[in-house]
Amino acid sequence: MNATYIPLQQPFTRELPSRGRVGMFVLIAAEAAIFTIFVVAYIFYIGKSLTGPTPQDVLAAPIFYSICLLSSSVTIHLAVKALRLGNIGVFSRWWFATTVLGVIFLYGTATEWHRLIYREGLTISTNLFGTTYYSLVGLHGFHVVVGLLCLTLVLAFALTGRVKQEHAYRVDVLSLYWHFVDAVWVVVFTVVYIVGR
Amino acid sequence: MSTDSITWPHTETAAYPLVDKLHEWVATVDHKRLGILYIIYALVFLVIGGIEAGIMRIQLIRAHNDFVSPQVFNRMFTMHGTTMIFFVVMPLVFGFANYLVPLMIGARDMAFPRLNAFSFWLTAFAGLLLYFSLVGANGLYGAGNAPDVGWFAYAPLTSRTFSVGHSTDFWTLALLVSGFGSIGTAINILTTILCMRCPGMSLAKMPLLAWLNLVMAGLVILAVSPLTAAQLMLVVDRYLGGHFFDTQAGGSAVIWMHFFWVFGHPEVYVLVIPAFAFASEIIPVFSRKAIFGYPVMVAATICIGFIGMSVWAHHMFTVGMSSSANTFFVLSTMAIAVPTGIKIFNWLATMWGGKIEFKTPMLFCVAFLFQFLVAGLTGIMLGSAPFNWQLGNSYFVVAHFHYVIVGAILFTIFGAFYYWFPKMSGKMYSETLGKLHFWLFLIGFHLTFDFMHIPGLLGMPRRIYTYEPGRGWDVWNLIVTIGVFFQALGIVVFVANLVWSYFKGETAGSDPWDAWTLEWSTPSPPPAYNFAVIPTIKSRRPLWDLKHPADPDWKYE
Numbered sequence: 001m002n003a004t005y006i007p008l009q010q011p012f013t014r015e016l017p018s019r020g021r022v023g024m025f026v027l028i029a030a031e032a033a034i035f036t037i038f039v040v041a042y043i044f045y046i047g048k049s050l051t052g053p054t055p056q057d058v059l060a061a062p063i064f065y066s067i068c069l070l071s072s073s074v075t076i077h078l079a080v081k082a083l084r085l086g087n088i089g090v091f092s093r094w095w096f097a098t099t100v101l102g103v104i105f106l107y108g109t110a111t112e113w114h115r116l117i118y119r120e121g122l123t124i125s126t127n128l129f130g131t132t133y134y135s136l137v138g139l140h141g142f143h144v145v146v147g148l149l150c151l152t153l154v155l156a157f158a159l160t161g162r163v164k165q166e167h168a169y170r171v172d173v174l175s176l177y178w179h180f181v182d183a184v185w186v187v188v189f190t191v192v193y194i195v196g197r
Numbered sequence: 198m199s200t201d202s203i204t205w206p207h208t209e210t211a212a213y214p215l216v217d218k219l220h221e222w223v224a225t226v227d228h229k230r231l232g233i234l235y236i237i238y239a240l241v242f243l244v245i246g247g248i249e250a251g252i253m254r255i256q257l258i259r260a261h262n263d264f265v266s267p268q269v270f271n272r273m274f275t276m277h278g279t280t281m282i283f284f285v286v287m288p289l290v291f292g293f294a295n296y297l298v299p300l301m302i303g304a305r306d307m308a309f310p311r312l313n314a315f316s317f318w319l320t321a322f323a324g325l326l327l328y329f330s331l332v333g334a335n336g337l338y339g340a341g342n343a344p345d346v347g348w349f350a351y352a353p354l355t356s357r358t359f360s361v362g363h364s365t366d367f368w369t370l371a372l373l374v375s376g377f378g379s380i381g382t383a384i385n386i387l388t389t390i391l392c393m394r395c396p397g398m399s400l401a402k403m404p405l406l407a408w409l410n411l412v413m414a415g416l417v418i419l420a421v422s423p424l425t426a427a428q429l430m431l432v433v434d435r436y437l438g439g440h441f442f443d444t445q446a447g448g449s450a451v452i453w454m455h456f457f458w459v460f461g462h463p464e465v466y467v468l469v470i471p472a473f474a475f476a477s478e479i480i481p482v483f484s485r486k487a488i489f490g491y492p493v494m495v496a497a498t499i500c501i502g503f504i505g506m507s508v509w510a511h512h513m514f515t516v517g518m519s520s521s522a523n524t525f526f527v528l529s530t531m532a533i534a535v536p537t538g539i540k541i542f543n544w545l546a547t548m549w550g551g552k553i554e555f556k557t558p559m560l561f562c563v564a565f566l567f568q569f570l571v572a573g574l575t576g577i578m579l580g581s582a583p584f585n586w587q588l589g590n591s592y593f594v595v596a597h598f599h600y601v602i603v604g605a606i607l608f609t610i611f612g613a614f615y616y617w618f619p620k621m622s623g624k625m626y627s628e629t630l631g632k633l634h635f636w637l638f639l640i641g642f643h644l645t646f647d648f649m650h651i652p653g654l655l656g657m658p659r660r661i662y663t664y665e666p667g668r669g670w671d672v673w674n675l676i677v678t679i680g681v682f683f684q685a686l687g688i689v690v691f692v693a694n695l696v697w698s699y700f701k702g703e704t705a706g707s708d709p710w711d712a713w714t715l716e717w718s719t720p721s722p723p724p725a726y727n728f729a730v731i732p733t734i735k736s737r738r739p740l741w742d743l744k745h746p747a748d749p750d751w752k753y754e
Contacts, residue, residue, distance in 0.1 A: 016392045019308045023388040026418060030380045033422030034429075037456055041430065041441060048447040125438030128447045135433055135441075 020173040028180045031143070035184055038139055039191055042132045046196050049127040058120040059133075061193040065108025066185065069144075072101035073182040076175045084172075086165035092158045098178070099151045102144060109141050133192065140188050143181045150174055226310035227725055228295050231317050233621060235292030238321055239285050240692070245328075246280035247688060249273045254645075254678040260666035270662035271345035272364075276327070278348025279368065282464065283375050284324040286602065289610050290471040291320075291382045294410045296621065298386060300716035300723060301404045303395025303732045308388035312381050319378030323371045330367035344368035347660065349457050350431075352442035352450040357435055366435060369428050376425040383417035386410055395715075397734040402754070404714045404737065405488060408495050409474035412502045413467055419506060420463035427456035451516060458509035466505040469601065470498060472609040473540060476562045479609075479616050480544050482712045483559035484551030487738060487750070490543045497536035497543075504533045514582045515589035523582045530580035537573055541566060556710075557631030561612030564639055568604030575600065575650070590660075593653025599646050611638070611691065618695070619709045623721040624702030630694035634687050641683025648676045713738035 046055075079094035113134075116122045124134040154171060157163050163171070222230060253273050256264045265273065295313065299306055307313045327344075334342045344364045346354040355365045390411045394403065431453075433439035440446035442453045481488045488494065510518060510526040518526075544566055553559065575597040579585050588594065611634070618626050652670040664670055708717040717740055719727055736742055736750035 016394065019388050019392045022391050023309060023384050026384045026387045027380075030384070030418045030422045033419055034426040037423045037426035037459070038430075041452065041456075044449070044452060045447070048449075050447045124433065125440070128440045131433065131439035131441055131448075135430065135439070139429075 018169070020169065021176065024173050024176045028176065031180065032184075035139065035187070038132075038136045039187060042136050042191055042196065045128050045132050049129045051127045053120050053122050053126070053129070055129055055133070055192075055197045058116060058122055059193060059197055060112075061189070062108050062112060065105050066189055068101045068108070069105040069185050070182055072098045072105075073179050075101060076178050080168060080172050080175050083163070083165060083168040088158070088161075088163065088165075091163065092155075095151070095155055095158055099148065099155055102148045102151060102178075106141065106144055106148065109137065109144075136188060137192060140181070140184055143184065147178050147181050151178070224314075226306075226314045228299050228307045228310065228313060229621075229723060229725075229727075231313050232292045232294075232296030234317055235288045235295060235320070238324070239288035239292060242280050242284040242288070242324060244688070246277050246285055247685065249277040249280065251681055251685065253277065254681045256662060257664075257674050258678040259675065260664050260671055262663055265662070267662040268345065271347075271660075272343040274660055275344045275347055275350075275368070279327060279344070279372070280324075281602070282348065282468075283372060284320075284327070286468045286606060286610075287375075287379060288320055290413065290468060291316075291379070291386075293475070293610075293613055293617070294386050294413070294471065295382070297617065297716060298389055298407055298410055299393065300719065300727055301714050302390060302393060302398055302407050303715050303728060303734065304389060304393035305727050305731070307385045308393055309385050313385050316378040316381035316385065319381065320375050323373075323375035323378060326374060327367060327371035330364050330371075334362055334364040334367050349454075349461060351457075352448075352453040353444065355431060355435070355453075356443060365431075369431050369435070373425060373428045373432070376421050376428065379417055379421045380425070383414040383421070386414035387418070390414075395728075395732050395734060401492070402734065402737050405477040405491065405494055406474040406714075409470050409477065409498050412498050413470045413474075416463050416467045416470070416502055416505065420460050420467060423456055424460035424464075427453065427460070430456075451513075454513050454516060455510065458512045461512060462509040463505050465598075465601065466501055468606050470501065472565070472606040473498065475609040475613040475616070476544060476565055478714065479558045479562045479612050480547050482616075482710050483554045483556055483562075484548045485554075486547055486551040487713075487741075488543070489546035489549075490539075491737065493539060494543055497539045500536040501533060504529060504536070508533060508580075511580050511582075511585070514585040527580060527582050531577065534573060534577055541570060541573075556615075557626070557628060557635055558612040558616035560632065560635045561608045561615070564635070565605050565608040565612070568600060568608060568642075572597065572600035572605055588653060590658055591653040592657045592659055593650050595659045596646050596649035596653055599649070603642060604646065608638075608642075611635075614691075614695070616710070617716075618698070619705030620716055620719075620721050620723070622699050622702070623705055624698050625705045625709060626698040626702060627694055630690055630697070634690040634694060637683050637690060638687030641680045641685075641687055644680025644683060645677050646680070648673050648680070652677075708740070711744075713741045715739055718743075 075094045076098040079091050079098060082088075082090035082094060122130045122133075124130050151174075154163065154174065222234065225231060225234075250273075252265060253270065256262050256270055258264075295307065298304075330343050332342075334344075342362075342364060344350075344367060346360060346365055346368065350365070350368065353359055355369075390403070390407050400408075430439070430441040434441050434443060440448045442448050442450055444450055477488055477494060508526060508529045510522060511530045514523060514526070544562075548563075555563075575593070579588065579594060579597055615626055615631050618624075652673045655669050655673075657664065657668075657670050664674075705721050707720050709721075710717070715728075715732060715734070716723070718732065732739065734742075736754050738750045742749035742751060
């Protein structure tokens with residue numbers, strides 16, 4: 001006999017961690033490492049710009065927009081919770097709220113950048129502060145954009161009635177990513193708008 | 198057992214067109230095929246990187262040689278380093294991990310098969326991107342083509358001022374893309390090992406190869422991501438006029454070094470831990486004994502992973518750091534010798550009193566033990582800051598890290614090739630050619646890298662394209678270059694062996710080594726679904742239990 005197979009003894013009952021969650025956590029670890037390097041660079045370069053404008057001159061903490069982003073973590077949690085219970089309508093509403101909050105946050109970043117570029121004359125190549133600021137905030141903004149694309153996709157599915165209770169698990173994995181994006185903002189906000197000024 | 202086992206009806210399909218076959222390989226999501234793709238891809242780049250090394254050694258064979266120009270020499274060492282690390286050893290490591298991990302843990306595929314294929318193609322195209330620089334980097338500038346900034350690309354060499362044209366951009370983007378591929382594969386390996394083990398296989402019953410690849414994948418996540426971040430910063434500097442590494446605007450060249458080596462040193466462990474994994478599978482089988490000190494091996498590996506994250510600045514002693522930083526990195530570098538030493542003793546203890554069979558895989562692993570020891574000893578020498586101030590950036594360093602990467606990593610990878618070739622191809626390799634490869638490569642390796650230490654001690658710096666005669670370096674450089682020809686010959690024999698055995702070799706059968714891990718319970722080559730029935734295991738050596746029902750391992754574990 002060519003192949004030796006080990007016979008199956010009894011049905012498989014042991015619970016292993018689920019692939020989606022583990023995969024997402026590992027992705028988050030990798031992303032966290034990337035952000036760490038950018039945050040370290042930001043902190044290392046605080047006050048090292050040879051020319052203006054400086055953070056003290058031009059930065060104002062975007063408190064309202066930050067509250068929007070952080071509260072979207074609550075709404076996405078409520079959405080997933082509703083979907084687990086099979087409550088599609090509630091899910092869709094909370095999910096929509098999450099997306100809107102994300103968009104508001106992005107709008108906040110856009111207006112801030114517009115002001116910095118056109119009014120304050122700070123671009124990514126103006127000075128070291130500009131380089132580190134746009135890179136770090138931009139890297140986070142990029143993650144918000146990716147998250148929003150995914151959220152919008154799910155929203156489109158929800159509005160066309162394709163999201164069912166059994167998808168709660170997948171949506172939950174996506175929500176992990178969104179929580180991560182929010183958590184990173186706490187760090188970025190602290191570093192850029194509190195420590196950095 | 199034949200009552201419970203299921204054998205799929207063997208349906209011999211008619212030969213179908215080559216295009217269809219190729220399409221199957223291109224579109225595959227099967228972990229075994231992707232593993233083989235990784236490996237073949239890496240072998241192609243191994244030859245390319247080897248030719249680059251050969252060009253450098255021919256240039257250095259005697260003083261005042263003019264085989265290539267200094268510019269070409271710069272490109273050669275940059276491309277050689279980048280190719281060998283990112284497009285040879287990493288794909289080899291990922292290829293074997295891809296092929297072996299699911300088979301060894303009793304799974305039918307990786308956790309995310311499509312991500313797996315995506316990661317491979319990212320890596321593959323990143324390699325092509327790097328080499329496309331030969332054609333594309335020249336651009337309108339008439340500047341150099343291939344990257345020439347060294348494989349660690351220190352600032353300010355990479356700034357627009359000193360690197361006009363696009364050669365550095367090709368280097369950056371190639372590493373960025375391959376970095377995404379590596380992160381994808383690492384996510385896959387970690388998730389597969391944590392979530393896909395067969396019934397009965399607790400973490401403590403996994404084969405050591407799975408354990409070590411788990412640690413390797415974790416290191417990839419923590420190490421390659423910083424490289425990705427640093428490359429993004431370099432892209433910002435080069436394309437958007439940023440100032441991260443621009444000292445004229447207050448930026449720092451040293452922070453690039455930190456960011457690079459935060460990746461660069463753990464990367465050594467990313468490469469060497471899978472080498473340990475191969476040794477930990479091959480040595481027991483050819484010593485006919487279970488691995489000695491399994492839990493300690495696992496603990497030592499995790500320990501290496503942790504300490505390996507905190508030693509990076511020993512690459513930077515000559516930069517001029519504070520004495521406290523120097524002290525910290527000297528001590529952490531010394532500390533890593535402890536878990537590595539534990540591993541060497543465990544392999545020795547596995548062989549101790551065993552019925553050792555010196556088949557080709559075992560030969561490579563025994564050579565690995567000795568060579569890795571020497572590499573570790575010169576590592577400790579270089580890890581002490583005062584010694585490093587003397588010999589940093591000399592040929593002594595080049596000899597040291599080639600001792601690690603060739604003497605330890607490549608040797609075990611060759612061992613792994615011979616050990617798993619029967620499983621992957623279904624054919625037995627030629628033992629004669631295998632032994633010939635081993636001896637040629639061993640002689641070549643020692644001629645090249647043993648003697649390379651000496652010009653380093655005599656003060657020969659790395660990365661010089663030529664040197665003055667009469668400094669006492671000439672004869673050593675000649676010997677070093679002669680060794681390269683033996684190594685090249687060894688590689689020719691190796692490839693010839695693979696190709697010949699694939700077409701003409703004897704049928705290997707499912708378990709030619711009388712081994713103990715699950716991959717040997719499948720036919721050779723394994724079917725796409727790996728296991729017709731998912732196995733249930735009770736010990737670390739499930740096939741031992743099966744073959745020796747009267748004396749199974751699980752009674753003692």
